[in-house]
Amino acid sequence: MGLNIIVCAKQVPDPEGPPSSFEINEAELKVTARGIPPVINPFDENALEAAMRIKESHEQVSITLISMGKGISKAVILKAVAVGADASLLVEGDSLDASLLDSFATARLLAAAVARAGGYDLVLCGRQAADTNAGLVGLGLAQLLGIPAITLAQKVDVAGDGVVVERVLPDGYEVVEAPLPALVTVSGEVGDLRYPSLQAIKAAKAIPQTVLGLADLDLDPSTLGRVRTVALAAPSRERRCKMVEGETPEEAGRNLVLALRQDKVI
Amino acid sequence: MADAKGIYILAELDEGLKPTSLTLELMGLGQRLASDLATDLNAVLLGSGAQAAAQELARYGTGEVLLLDEPALSGYHPEIYIEVLAGLLRSRPPLVLLAGHTSMGQDLLPRLAFALDCGLVSDCVGLRVEGEEVLFTRPVYGGNALATQRVETPTAMATVRARVGDAPSPAGTAAAVIPLEVSPPAQTRLEMKGKEVLSGRECPLEEAPVVVSGGRGMGGEEGFGQLREIAALMGGAVGASRPPVDSGWAASTCQVGITGKVVAPDIYIAVAISGSTQHLSGMSESGKIVAINKDPDAYIFKVSDYGVVGEWKQLLPSFTAALKELPKV
Ligand SMILES: Cc1cc2nc3c(=O)[nH]c(=O)nc-3n(C[C@H](O)[C@H](O)[C@H](O)COP(=O)(O)OP(=O)(O)OC[C@H]3O[C@@H](n4cnc5c(N)ncnc54)[C@H](O)[C@@H]3O)c2cc1C
Numbered sequence: 001m002g003l004n005i006i007v008c009a010k011q012v013p014d015p016e017g018p019p020s021s022f023e024i025n026e027a028e029l030k031v032t033a034r035g036i037p038p039v040i041n042p043f044d045e046n047a048l049e050a051a052m053r054i055k056e057s058h059e060q061v062s063i064t065l066i067s068m069g070k071g072i073s074k075a076v077i078l079k080a081v082a083v084g085a086d087a088s089l090l091v092e093g094d095s096l097d098a099s100l101l102d103s104f105a106t107a108r109l110l111a112a113a114v115a116r117a118g119g120y121d122l123v124l125c126g127r128q129a130a131d132t133n134a135g136l137v138g139l140g141l142a143q144l145l146g147i148p149a150i151t152l153a154q155k156v157d158v159a160g161d162g163v164v165v166e167r168v169l170p171d172g173y174e175v176v177e178a179p180l181p182a183l184v185t186v187s188g189e190v191g192d193l194r195y196p197s198l199q200a201i202k203a204a205k206a207i208p209q210t211v212l213g214l215a216d217l218d219l220d221p222s223t224l225g226r227v228r229t230v231a232l233a234a235p236s237r238e239r240r241c242k243m244v245e246g247e248t249p250e251e252a253g254r255n256l257v258l259a260l261r262q263d264k265v266i
Numbered sequence: 267m268a269d270a271k272g273i274y275i276l277a278e279l280d281e282g283l284k285p286t287s288l289t290l291e292l293m294g295l296g297q298r299l300a301s302d303l304a305t306d307l308n309a310v311l312l313g314s315g316a317q318a319a320a321q322e323l324a325r326y327g328t329g330e331v332l333l334l335d336e337p338a339l340s341g342y343h344p345e346i347y348i349e350v351l352a353g354l355l356r357s358r359p360p361l362v363l364l365a366g367h368t369s370m371g372q373d374l375l376p377r378l379a380f381a382l383d384c385g386l387v388s389d390c391v392g393l394r395v396e397g398e399e400v401l402f403t404r405p406v407y408g409g410n411a412l413a414t415q416r417v418e419t420p421t422a423m424a425t426v427r428a429r430v431g432d433a434p435s436p437a438g439t440a441a442a443v444i445p446l447e448v449s450p451p452a453q454t455r456l457e458m459k460g461k462e463v464l465s466g467r468e469c470p471l472e473e474a475p476v477v478v479s480g481g482r483g484m485g486g487e488e489g490f491g492q493l494r495e496i497a498a499l500m501g502g503a504v505g506a507s508r509p510p511v512d513s514g515w516a517a518s519t520c521q522v523g524i525t526g527k528v529v530a531p532d533i534y535i536a537v538a539i540s541g542s543t544q545h546l547s548g549m550s551e552s553g554k555i556v557a558i559n560k561d562p563d564a565y566i567f568k569v570s571d572y573g574v575v576g577e578w579k580q581l582l583p584s585f586t587a588a589l590k591e592l593p594k595v
């Protein structure tokens with residue numbers, strides 16, 4: 001009985017870090033984050049929050065956090081687990097560096113990891129990772145696991161043996177249901193992840209953790225990719241800004257209109 | 267699978283059953299790719315009552331417009347669409363399949379790519395042909411870098427943002443409209459239980475020639491009333507960065523950025539917005555960018571054409587008044 005939820009959570013460099021902290025290595029086709037800490041991908045935090053809400057309103061819910069990558073920060077995982085997960089599964093290895101894997105390889109590897117996590121009724125992913133911005137892995141994982149998928153959830157609930165999702169649309173939302181087991185990708189509208197108490201963080205060290213290496217998954221990431229990055233560049237967005245001034249703020253506001261008219265912008 | 271050939275555009279229709287502007291932009295992009303690769307430009311159209319739209323698309327293509335017209339296809343249902351499309355693409359594998367990076371494109375193309383084991387590049391902001399293949403450019407790390415990618419499967423798929431392509435000119439030869447039999451799956455696992463449209467504070471952002479956006483520094487809902495007045499005077503729409511949406515000052519449909527809408531109006535006015543990469547990803551292609559911010563070092567000024575340093579509460583009333591007084595040109 002009970003309901004097993006898997007939350008797939010990736011570590012990424014803090015996406016709110018200043019642009020200067022993202023160093024672009026054109027030769028190695030890598031982005032290196034300098035001076036900003038790793039965090040759980042924000043949408044994966046939303047996914048964990050969605051899982052917590054289900055856990056609060058249903059009996060016998062167990063949450064397993066799965067994270068794959070190179071050099072996963074144990075402190076970051078611990079803090080997420082402390083929020084209310086019952087187990088965690090890490091897949092670590094040098095060849096799991098995010099810049100070496102495309103979404104296709106990632107989905108295949110995660111599918112193998114999910115198979116090692118024991119049974120599941122519901123898999124939750126973020127709508128997209130802040131480093132790839134791709135939004136592919138969740139749907140890929142569902143396809144590989146052979147389960148139905150619903151994307152862009154702003155609300156996730158379990159009713160009977162199905163999942164009920166409010167799915168974000170450009171002009172509102174729609175309600176979609178799927179039988180369990182199913183996969184749902186979660187959007188920011190779900191709400192921020194709650195904070196764990198200090199006590200919970202201390203206690204979290206006792207929560208079961210499995211660490212796997214690539215060998216345990218019996219897959220060769222170098223054969224799983226479908227898309228290859230061939231060049232990396234900095235975006236060129238900077239413009240020459242004409243600063244409009246005035247003796248008083250009121251005058252500056254007026255002067256802005258005049259400047260726009262003078263340049264035939266309006 | 268047969269040999270991959272041709273460029274295919276997955277068309278989308280608006281409520282009036284006309285091709286969306288993004289669909290036409292994709293036809294424009296497709297013409298360029300097809301000519302560079304010396305292949306045909308085709309379109310695939312799923313819908314109900316879509317005959318006229320198929321004829322319009324045919325004016326821009328050189329190959330065929332595959333029309334799947336059937337009541338079960340009138341609205342997007344992932345499983346029905348995937349079943350119908352996967353079958354079609356297996357028998358006619360394209361070199362390149364392009365769809366818009368829309369609500370449907372983001373949901374459907376990944377399913378299709380994994381079902382057919384084809385490489386997919388999502389959220390493209392640039393496409394070009396190099397040698398015999400297409401290279402796709404997309405933002406990564408929240409827009410802090412641009413990655414150019416190639417697809418290593420015979421069929422490449424991509425979802426493309428608005429305003430990447432130009433509206434097309436009719437091709438010399440019209441494509442043939444080919445109606446195909448559709449047999450939608452008898453059973454689906456997903457059940458669509460209906461839509462809830464948020465009305466009242468609507469923002470037809472993508473089409474607006476002027477977008478006036480507010481950020482966290484607006485401090486509350488009231489300020490957005492002033493932005494609405496300015497937008498109305500300029501014939502535009504109101505947008506927002508993410509914090510006002512999270513705080514409920516602006517509808518979620520107003521959000522501009524990497525996880526909101528992508529806009530490229532003639533004029534974009536950013537009030538009390540700092541200029542995060544995630545926000546810039548949604549508006550940096552705008553014609554002229556105007557920033558109002560109290561912090562002279564705010565990054566938004568570096569990416570703007572016009573800037574005023576100051577409190578919006580003090581600047582906007584005189585800005586609005588001067589707009590009203592402006593003689594018409
Ligand atoms: C995965 C992910 C996706 C995201 N997607 C998006 C997205 O799609 N769109 C988006 O916008 N953000 C997005 N964000 C959030 C983004 O990182 C920034 O946090 C956000 O854009 C900041 O919004 P802001 O500029 O309004 O607020 P802030 O960065 O807090 O800036 C507020 C600005 O207002 C100015 N200000 C304050 N008071 C006044 C005043 N009285 N008068 C004038 N100026 C004033 C300040 O000087 C400051 O520059 C995303 C983040 C993540 C992690």
Ligand SMILES: Nc1ncnc2c1ncn2[C@@H]1O[C@H](COP(=O)(O)O)[C@@H](O)[C@H]1O
Pocket residue numbers: 008009010011041043044066067068069103106110124125126127128129130132133134135136137138
């Ligand atoms: N390395 C990873 N470890 C755990 N989950 C991941 C990993 N990569 C991707 N995911 C999940 O897949 C989602 C979408 O990723 P993407 O397709 O890269 O945008 C993320 O929000 C995560 O939930």
